[in-house]
Amino acid sequence: MALRLHNMIKIKRERVTLSQQNAVEARNAVKAFGQGDNAVRALNDVSIEIRKGEFFTLLGPSGCGKTTLLRLIAGFEMPTSGTILLEGADITYLPPNQRPVNTVFQSYALFPHLTVAQNIGFGLQMQGRPKAEVKATVDRMLALVKLEAMASRKTSQLSGGQQQRVALARALAPSPKVLLLDEPLSALDLKLRREMQGELKRLQTETGITFIFVTHDQEEALTMSDRIGVMSAGKLQQVGTPREIYTRPHNRFVASFIGETNFLPATSDGSTLTLPGGYQIEAPAGTKAGQVTVTVRPEQVKLSPTPEAGTLPATVRGVVYMGTDMNYQLHLADGTEIEACVVSDVTGEAALAAGQTVGVRFTPGAAQVLED
Numbered sequence: 001m002a003l004r005l006h007n008m009i010k011i012k013r014e015r016v017t018l019s020q021q022n023a024v025e026a027r028n029a030v031k032a033f034g035q036g037d038n039a040v041r042a043l044n045d046v047s048i049e050i051r052k053g054e055f056f057t058l059l060g061p062s063g064c065g066k067t068t069l070l071r072l073i074a075g076f077e078m079p080t081s082g083t084i085l086l087e088g089a090d091i092t093y094l095p096p097n098q099r100p101v102n103t104v105f106q107s108y109a110l111f112p113h114l115t116v117a118q119n120i121g122f123g124l125q126m127q128g129r130p131k132a133e134v135k136a137t138v139d140r141m142l143a144l145v146k147l148e149a150m151a152s153r154k155t156s157q158l159s160g161g162q163q164q165r166v167a168l169a170r171a172l173a174p175s176p177k178v179l180l181l182d183e184p185l186s187a188l189d190l191k192l193r194r195e196m197q198g199e200l201k202r203l204q205t206e207t208g209i210t211f212i213f214v215t216h217d218q219e220e221a222l223t224m225s226d227r228i229g230v231m232s233a234g235k236l237q238q239v240g241t242p243r244e245i246y247t248r249p250h251n252r253f254v255a256s257f258i259g260e261t262n263f264l265p266a267t268s269d270g271s272t273l274t275l276p277g278g279y280q281i282e283a284p285a286g287t288k289a290g291q292v293t294v295t296v297r298p299e300q301v302k303l304s305p306t307p308e309a310g311t312l313p314a315t316v317r318g319v320v321y322m323g324t325d326m327n328y329q330l331h332l333a334d335g336t337e338i339e340a341c342v343v344s345d346v347t348g349e350a351a352l353a354a355g356q357t358v359g360v361r362f363t364p365g366a367a368q369v370l371e372d
């Protein structure tokens with residue numbers, strides 16, 4: 001009995017310590033809007049752990065619940081059920097202004113009649129911090145976002161990129177534990193967006209503050225994040241590093257939402273996968289026996305000019321020159337269509353022509369078996 005109690009206390013302590021290592025946790029978060037038949041489940045039992053000091057991205061299509069999850073963390077919404085924790089403490093019902101969390105919105109929400117410096121210092125002033133401290137922090141923030149020369153300009157006289165920097169500096173000024181960023185770059189043109197992606201990453205690294213970034217742009221998520229949480233229809237589909245998400249997608253949604261991919265039917269005996277045309281590859285560890293769906297990225301599909309033994313015969317249906325790459329559309333004997341992406345050579349000429357029968361192989365280890 002005493003041993004059981006001791007173990008229970010130990011487990012509880014370990015759980016609390018683990019929770020404290022996380023900046024933010026959602027446990028079984030459900031958020032429903034509306035009643036009865038009109039109810040929308042924006043979040044459907046979402047549990048997630050976001051570590052201290054990481055650049056974490058919530059990625060998913062429009063309406064999947066990203067903003068709703070962010071609003072629960074900010075305190076702008078309460079969950080229908082479930083818990084939100086910040087460094088292990090339950091903040092589910094804590095008002096937004098009592099959370100050490102700040103948000104940067106897509107619209108920036110700057111005060112146009114105030115100067116850059118006044119905008120950045122606004123939150124600190126409202127907190128009643130001493131004047132000298134406000135000035136020192138504003139100066140530090142101006143240097144951080146490289147806007148020292150603009151300190152006394154009105155924000156209405158700034159470009160979109162500069163306004164974005166002011167919004168970031170203002171949100172970072174009170175040193176929040178967590179910064180929430182709701183599609184902050186979507187109003188910027190492509191060139192500026194790329195520049196600000198680098199800037200955001202730099203700010204996160206330099207400040208060490210946990211960033212939770214919302215986007216529906218997969219490239220943005222892959223290039224900026226330490227880890228990504230992929231969402232669809234109010235559910236978290238997969239959490240992992242950009243590399244894990246791209247190379248080891250768990251299901252069809254994740255595989256197709258992030259990058260281009262091919263799906264092929266296969267039969268598994270637990271150790272070997274047999275694909276259309278009898279092409280056999282090693283099954284990844286843990287693959288169950290039976291009918292499965294395999295996914296393989298186009299750049300992991302290798303082509304030889306003739307269907308040699310041990311390859312999958314296919315007919316080239318079309319060739320598209322993409323600049324850096326050549327894209328081949330291929331037709332398999334069972335009717336499956338797949339794509340291969342081959343780096344262009346110096347001439348930019350296609351090595352294989354439409355109508356040709358070729359041999360297909362996959363880079364060993366590249367094919368993934370999906371859960372659904």
Ligand SMILES: Nc1ncnc2c1ncn2[C@@H]1O[C@H](COP(=O)(O)OP(=O)(O)OP(=O)(O)O)[C@@H](O)[C@H]1O
Pocket residue numbers: 033034040041042060061062063064065066067068069216
């Ligand atoms: N206040 C609300 N009242 C009713 N339904 C809402 C409300 N807020 C969100 N929803 C619904 O909840 C679902 C999730 O919305 P949410 O804004 O979280 O998605 P999102 O992934 O952030 O989408 P987007 O990228 O378009 O902003 C959607 O179906 C949306 O219509």
